[in-house]
Amino acid sequence: MKNILNLLGLCIFLNLSSCDKDDQTNLIQAGIETRISGNVTSINGESLSDVEIKIAEYVETTSGGCYSCPAPTNYNYEFKQFVKTINLNSNGSFDFTFTTSGNGNFYKLFIGDFPNSPLNDPIPFYVQKIDDPLGVNLTQQANDMTIIGKEFSLNHAIKKLYLCEVNVQFNLTNTYPIEPFHLLTYPSNNREINTFTNQATIKLFIDKANPQILVLKRNRDNGIRQKAEYIFPASNVENTTNQNIIVNETDFVDY
Numbered sequence: 401m402k403n404i405l406n407l408l409g410l411c412i413f414l415n416l417s418s419c420d421k422d423d424q425t426n427l428i429q430a431g432i433e434t435r436i437s438g439n440v441t442s443i444n445g446e447s448l449s450d451v452e453i454k455i456a457e458y459v460e461t462t463s464g465g466c467y468s469c470p471a472p473t474n475y476n477y478e479f480k481q482f483v484k485t486i487n488l489n490s491n492g493s494f495d496f497t498f499t500t501s502g503n504g505n506f507y508k509l510f511i512g513d514f515p516n517s518p519l520n521d522p523i524p525f526y527v528q529k530i531d532d533p534l535g536v537n538l539t540q541q542a543n544d545m546t547i548i549g550k551e552f553s554l555n556h557a558i559k560k561l562y563l564c565e566v567n568v569q570f571n572l573t574n575t576y577p578i579e580p581f582h583l584l585t586y587p588s589n590n591r592e593i594n595t596f597t598n599q600a601t602i603k604l605f606i607d608k609a610n611p612q613i614l615v616l617k618r619n620r621d622n623g624i625r626q627k628a629e630y631i632f633p634a635s636n637v638e639n640t641t642n643q644n645i646i647v648n649e650t651d652f653v654d655y
Contacts, residue, residue, distance in 0.1 A: 425459060426543055430502030434538070434547060437495040438554035440488055440511060444609045446560045446638055448488045451529055453496075453511055455484040457504035460542035477506050477542075500548065507538040507548065511556065523588040528605040531559040531584050559584075561605040563640045564632070566614060570596040571648045574620065578647075581615040582606075608635050616647065626652040 436455070442448055458477035484498035500507075512533030513526070534556055538547045561584060580590040582604045593600050606612045614630045628651035635641045 425461075426505060427459065427502060428500050428505050428543060428545070428548060430500055432500040432549045433497045434500075434507075434549060435495070435497050435551040436509065436554075437551070438493075438556070440492040440494070440554075440556050440558060442492065443557055443559045444607070446608075447490045448492045448530075448558070448560065449490045451488045451512055451558075451560075453484075453486050453488060453494055453509065454482045455498045455538075456508045456510060457481050457483045457501060458506040458508070459504045460506060480504050483507075505539070505542040506544075509536045509538055509552075509554070510534070512558070525589055525603070526586055527563075528561050528584075528586060528589070531561055531605075531607070534558070559607050562608055562635070562638060564604040564606045564612070564635070564643060565640065566602040566604060566630075566632075566643045566645060568593075568600045568602060569644075569646045570600075571646055572596055573649050576618040576620055579617045581617060582612065584612075606632075606635065606641075608637060610634050614645075616652075618652065624654055627655050628652045 436453075440448055440451070457480045459480055461476060461478040480503050481501070483501055483504075484496065486494065486496055488494055498507075510533065512530045513528070514533050514535070536554065538552060540546070575596045578593040580593065580602050581587070582590065584607060585604045589603060589605070593602075602614065604612065604614065611634055612632045614632070616628045616630075618626050620626060628647060630645050630651075632643050
């Protein structure tokens with residue numbers, strides 16, 4: 401009987417040990433080097449030396465992940481750190497290696513600046529260097545070793561952006577809140593305008609080679625939606641530009 405009890409106790413211990421092991425996160429071991437190379441070109445021929453490439457490291461989690469940090473498409477991954485950050489060289493080429501830290505099991509490549517929006521604080525103003533930053537999964541699921549420890553090459557074309565400050569004066573009789581909209585500028589960078597007695601400045605991020613359209617939208621008390629459009633010619637310069645507009649009541653049309 402004593403031997404049976406000892407055997408039963410050993411089985412229970414082994415089962416509990418097995419459960420503890422299963423609950424542990426399986427991480428990719430530290431020290432594995434992966435080579436990343438390629439070229440990122442500007443559609444309009446500018447230098448991209450101020451554009452960053454980052455390798456983000458994550459760990460699989462069952463707690464819902466991190467909603468306020470750069471994340472994979474699947475939010476069941478918690479952001480740990482950037483294990484590599486470099487700038488593109490003057491012609492957009494890159495060739496580097498990154499090393500696993502032993503603290504993650506999912507990796508993602510980022511080109512360009514990605515907003516890191518806090519959950520409970522006001523969204524800050526973001527300087528946009530390029531249109532549509534790119535994110536590429538280097539692992540398709542946790543512990544995927546298809547690319548890790550090997551080589552990965554990428555060629556990509558992007559549109560570089562430049563700051564345009566639009567100085568706005570208002571000549572309005574109906575002062576409803578106005579929401580600026582511009583195709584290339586993050587909506588969070590275009591703050592709602594509620595004060596019309598003083599000049600306002602709208603900050604846009606524009607493509608130098610094409611005309612740009614600024615749209616001002618408003619909702620009247622009767623529910624009618626209105627917009628006014630302003631077209632700026634291509635700037636063809638690689639620095640901050642300025643535009644001046646006067647917003648009149650007659651500029652708005654129903655839509």
